[in-house]
Amino acid sequence: MAKAWLAAHALGHTYVEMPWALNPRGYRSELGAPRTDWISYTALARFSRPVRVSQQAYVESGIVDYGEFIRDFVSDDGIAHQKSLIHDSGMAGGYAGIVGAREFLWKRLIATEVGMGSVSRINLQRIRYQKITVGVHIRAGDFDDQRPLPGTFNNRIPLDWYTDAVDFLSNTLGDDVHFFFVTEPDALTLVSDWRSRLGVLNSTICCGTATEDLGVLASTDLLICSVSSFSLLAAFLGDSEYMWYADHLTVEDGSAFIWSDAHSVAFSKSRPRNDRYHLGIAGLRGLPFPGAREHRDDTLARLRSNLAARHAESNLIFYGAIDPAHLGERTV
Numbered sequence: 001m002a003k004a005w006l007a008a009h010a011l012g013h014t015y016v017e018m019p020w021a022l023n024p025r026g027y028r029s030e031l032g033a034p035r036t037d038w039i040s041y042t043a044l045a046r047f048s049r050p051v052r053v054s055q056q057a058y059v060e061s062g063i064v065d066y067g068e069f070i071r072d073f074v075s076d077d078g079i080a081h082q083k084s085l086i087h088d089s090g091m092a093g094g095y096a097g098i099v100g101a102r103e104f105l106w107k108r109l110i111a112t113e114v115g116m117g118s119v120s121r122i123n124l125q126r127i128r129y130q131k132i133t134v135g136v137h138i139r140a141g142d143f144d145d146q147r148p149l150p151g152t153f154n155n156r157i158p159l160d161w162y163t164d165a166v167d168f169l170s171n172t173l174g175d176d177v178h179f180f181f182v183t184e185p186d187a188l189t190l191v192s193d194w195r196s197r198l199g200v201l202n203s204t205i206c207c208g209t210a211t212e213d214l215g216v217l218a219s220t221d222l223l224i225c226s227v228s229s230f231s232l233l234a235a236f237l238g239d240s241e242y243m244w245y246a247d248h249l250t251v252e253d254g255s256a257f258i259w260s261d262a263h264s265v266a267f268s269k270s271r272p273r274n275d276r277y278h279l280g281i282a283g284l285r286g287l288p289f290p291g292a293r294e295h296r297d298d299t300l301a302r303l304r305s306n307l308a309a310r311h312a313e314s315n316l317i318f319y320g321a322i323d324p325a326h327l328g329e330r331t332v
Helices: 002-011 027-031 037-047 055-061 066-074 095-109 113-128 159-176 185-198 210-217 229-237 262-270 293-309
Strands: 051-054 085-088 132-137 177-182 203-206 222-224 241-245 250-252 255-257 286-289
Touching (some): 002 085, 055 066, 113 132, 113 210, 132 159, 159 222, 159 293, 203 210, 222 229, 286 293
Parallel strands (some): 051 085, 132 177, 177 203, 241 286
């Protein structure tokens, strides 16, 4: 979806959305797509003789940004006059390849009636009740029991890891934090029992539709991820820092990263290192947990600073007031 949208805008083509009416998970109703959306898509695929943009073509180009790649792709004489393209490269290029479609995806996947209800609920905690909000994504019911190893996905993170993360934040942030535990129906009982054992009072269990849960995870001040594409999407669409299961990261040639396929590893190695990270200084958005204590402390400091900046008492548009000394020299 994101790649088709990027390509359409890069080339001045019309964007034709994927047929949500044929989606087996029932996302059509959540996203407000018409029941007949498959007609235009099927007609395009069958009768317009489209060019298929393959994963091989994208990877071999060496260009990560998909919009840039597609402009280079169609410059070929045999393709330049084609008006229809079907994009078939999956998640090759990762989220770095579709960063230009981030706002589009937010609007399409979260800015729905049910999705924005979740965002409103988070903002209520953040602004009215002055809380640091933490989204905790616990994927368990449909995942393999084996813990995630480097390069593996769709495996359960042990609950002990979540316990350590929640305890760390609870013990240091106290009543200033509110947790949103997001899970699927198959794991609802498991997560409810686990929360009871934790004794976390400032918390809410979320088990809604995909767009509702995505809205929660993408809107909190801190996201504790599962090793899943859903958590990755939430981290991509949100602006908050996020915690990642440290044992899942692949370590190679002095760098640690999520993906382990050859193309992704090559891209990760080609990117400039974050010198602030290697010097042990602040600057990580993706925080491996448990990780180094100094990075956890730095994350806590930023969360507290953001909370302080939201205080209504000093927010002028919320009828707040500030010390006149901050006004500087005035002309009236």
